[in-house]
Amino acid sequence: MRGRLGRECVYVPSCRFGLYLALRHWCPPGGRVLMSPVNDDVILFVVLAAGLRPVQAPLDPLDASVDVDAVPDAVWGSLSAVLTTNLYGNPDPAPRLRARCDALGIPLLEDAAHAIGSEVGGRPVGGWGDASVFSLSKHAGAKAGGMLAVADPGQREALERAGRDLLTPGRVTAELAYVVRPFVEAAVRGLGLRSAAWATLRLLGLTEREEIRMPLRPAELVRAGEAAPGLEPYDPWVRVDLHDYRLRSGRLRLGRIGRRLDRLDETLAACRAGTELLLSTRWAGPRAAGGPGGRVQPLFRVPLFVADRDAAIRALARRGIVVGYLYDPPLDDYAGAAFTDLSPAPEGARWFARHALPVDPLRARAVVAVLEECGARPAQMPGEAGPESTAAEGPVPRGPAPSRG
Numbered sequence: 230m231r232g233r234l235g236r237e238c239v240y241v242p243s244c245r246f247g248l249y250l251a252l253r254h255w256c257p258p259g260g261r262v263l264m265s266p267v268n269d270d271v272i273l274f275v276v277l278a279a280g281l282r283p284v285q286a287p288l289d290p291l292d293a294s295v296d297v298d299a300v301p302d303a304v305w306g307s308l309s310a311v312l313t314t315n316l317y318g319n320p321d322p323a324p325r326l327r328a329r330c331d332a333l334g335i336p337l338l339e340d341a342a343h344a345i346g347s348e349v350g351g352r353p354v355g356g357w358g359d360a361s362v363f364s365l366s367k368h369a370g371a372k373a374g375g376m377l378a379v380a381d382p383g384q385r386e387a388l389e390r391a392g393r394d395l396l397t398p399g400r401v402t403a404e405l406a407y408v409v410r411p412f413v414e415a416a417v418r419g420l421g422l423r424s425a426a427w428a429t430l431r432l433l434g435l436t437e438r439e440e441i442r443m444p445l446r447p448a449e450l451v452r453a454g455e456a457a458p459g460l461e462p463y464d465p466w467v468r469v470d471l472h473d474y475r476l477r478s479g480r481l482r483l484g485r486i487g488r489r490l491d492r493l494d495e496t497l498a499a500c501r502a503g504t505e506l507l508l509s510t511r512w513a514g515p516r517a518a519g520g521p522g523g524r525v526q527p528l529f530r531v532p533l534f535v536a537d538r539d540a541a542i543r544a545l546a547r548r549g550i551v552v553g554y555l556y557d558p559p560l561d562d563y564a565g566a567a568f569t570d571l572s573p574a575p576e577g578a579r580w581f582a583r584h585a586l587p588v589d590p591l592r593a594r595a596v597v598a599v600l601e602e603c604g605a606r607p608a609q610m611p612g613e614a615g616p617e618s619t620a621a622e623g624p625v626p627r628g629p630a631p632s633r634g
Contacts, residue, residue: 230363230490234353234355234378236378236380238376238377238378238379239378240375242474242476243473243474244340244375245271245272245467246375246392246395246475247363247375248275248340248362249275249279249395250377250391250392250395251362252310253391253458255359256279257309258279258280258281259281260310262276262283262311262312263300263304263308263312264284264312265285265293265295265314265321266285266559266561266562266578267288267293267316267560267578268314268316270442271469271470272340275467276312277453277454277457278453278459278463279457280457280458282569282570283564284570285560285575285578287578288572289577290578290580290581291581292319292514292516293314293316293585294316294320295321296574296577297326297329308335310330310338311329311337312340313337313341313358314340315344315347316343316532317528317532318354318530319526320526323339323349323352323357324349326357327357336360338360338361339354339361339362341361341362342362342363342367342375343367343528345497346493346501346527347528358380360377362376362377363375363376368496368500369489369492370496371490374478377392395475396477397476398477399476399477404479404482437470438470441555442557445563446465447565447568449465450466496591500527500591501527501590503589503590504527504590506593507531507533507597508531510533510597510600512608513534527590529554531588532581533588533600534584534607535605535607536606536607537606538585538608541599541600544599544600544602545588545596545599545600550588552587552588555582555585555587559575559579584608
């Protein structure tokens with residue numbers, strides 16, 4: 230990772246843990262952090278755990294990147310930091326955000342969980358901020374691990390020390406479960422037991438999400454806020470989908486993560502090819518040409534836009550293709566003004582969160598075949614004339630949410 234980014238990197242057990250370290254290191258408690266409302270709710274709780282106030286940014290509805298020009302001057306002047314998201318690997322406008330942060334004298338922090346291999350402004354995503362965090366659960370497929378990269382190598386020792394103090398001791402049972410998990414998942418897929426396994430987990434009460442968003446539990450959240458900053462009070466929210474998020478990694482875990490990283494370039498090439506195919510379809514948005522110079526990014530998920538997203542999700546599920554990484558509703562609609570500053574222009578985030586169908590580029594051909602077969606129609610883009618389909622306003626079907634690192 231140092232070679233990819235040209236920056237010093239600190240291994241962390243998860244992206245969310247690395248983000249917490251960065252927020253605590255660069256932001257004073259009580260500060261305000263501009264962030265995207267189309268993001269995993271875990272990230273909202275990490276910001277709160279760091280003793281900070283989330284401030285939801287207006288977004289470009291076509292790729293969910295921060296709309297820099299729509300952020301009011303009064304909001305810019307109140308911030309302690311800016312946190313990018315680079316949703317699904319589509320870069321936020323890091324060069325412009327870097328310039329804004331420099332003018333204000335505040336740090337730029339990059340959440341690059343979805344964006345290993347993406348580029349913006351001639352640099353890799355993660356090469357613009359004072360710090361950036363990566364998830365090795367995503368493109369690398371390691372289902373554990375993360376990286377915290379820093380612009381100033383002199384900050385590395387302090388971050389490593391802070392991280393060691395917050396880690397929980399490693400457990401032999403956790404290491405063995407991590408090693409066995411890929412074989413169990415392969416057996417479940419091979420035997421066609423995905424639906425039965427999910428139903429069993431729900432019956433036993435072992436799932437933490439009945440909806441896309443986890444339960445907010447506002448009264449408990451208020452009590453947790455009285456003890457912020459700190460991970461312990463917010464652990465019931467921060468650990469959702471990944472209970473080992475701050476577990477000290479053992480040799481078995483690190484060995485498997487290393488082997489997955491060894492194949493990262495191969496995976497990125499396959500993601501880029503799948504992304505290119507999906508962006509050539511009629512369900513791609515008007516930004517389908519890719520990045521600077523038309524170069525396609527190796528997206529982690531490709532957001533397609535169909536008129537009836539729920540029907541498309543069901544059709545894909547029937548073929549064993551699970552659609553995860555949905556972030557609907559936006560975080561300000563989910564958390565409300567009690568826990569975050571609301572976006573001054575929420576429409577872009579709402580449109581994207583409700584219409585984006587994020588699909589795995591590694592299954593691009595199968596996805597295209599299913600969408601063609603079920604007759605999925607492209608969604609009406611923002612600003613286009615004509616009636617919008619009402620079918621897309623129904624509830625999203627229940628299903629397994631992939632682990633978020």
